[in-house]
Amino acid sequence: MSVNHINEVIWNVVSLIPHGHVATYGQVASLSGYSGYSRHVGSVLKQLPDDSRLPWHRVINAQGKISFPESSLSYERQRKRLEDEGVIFNGSKISLSVYQWAG
């Protein structure tokens, strides 16, 4: 499979994450049909333009946290977007109830 295809399915899966919900990099990779490509998911999101309409902020790591240092601006940006959607944070971790959205 070409890399183009991988990116396309990843974009598609990310776009399907419902408002107010989140998915892990691993989940996105698996649902895209590319289990084990979690790191690549992060790579794809990193390359998105700032004006992208993709809900990249709904993708978090397996620890239920945002994959940015809490001191960073990126962290603040992602966290604010999630909280604006009603996602609850327990410290730096996200409430478990929002994990189930597919399957």
Add this chain to the structure above:
DNA sequence: GTTGTGACTACCA
């Protein structure tokens, strides 16, 4: 071909 790197994970002490 090798090495280092990353918005990752699972496992183990």
Add this chain to the structure above:
DNA sequence: ATGGTAGCCACAA
């Protein structure tokens, strides 16, 4: 809970 470590896979030097 937390830090270290070893897999993981694509990509750029």
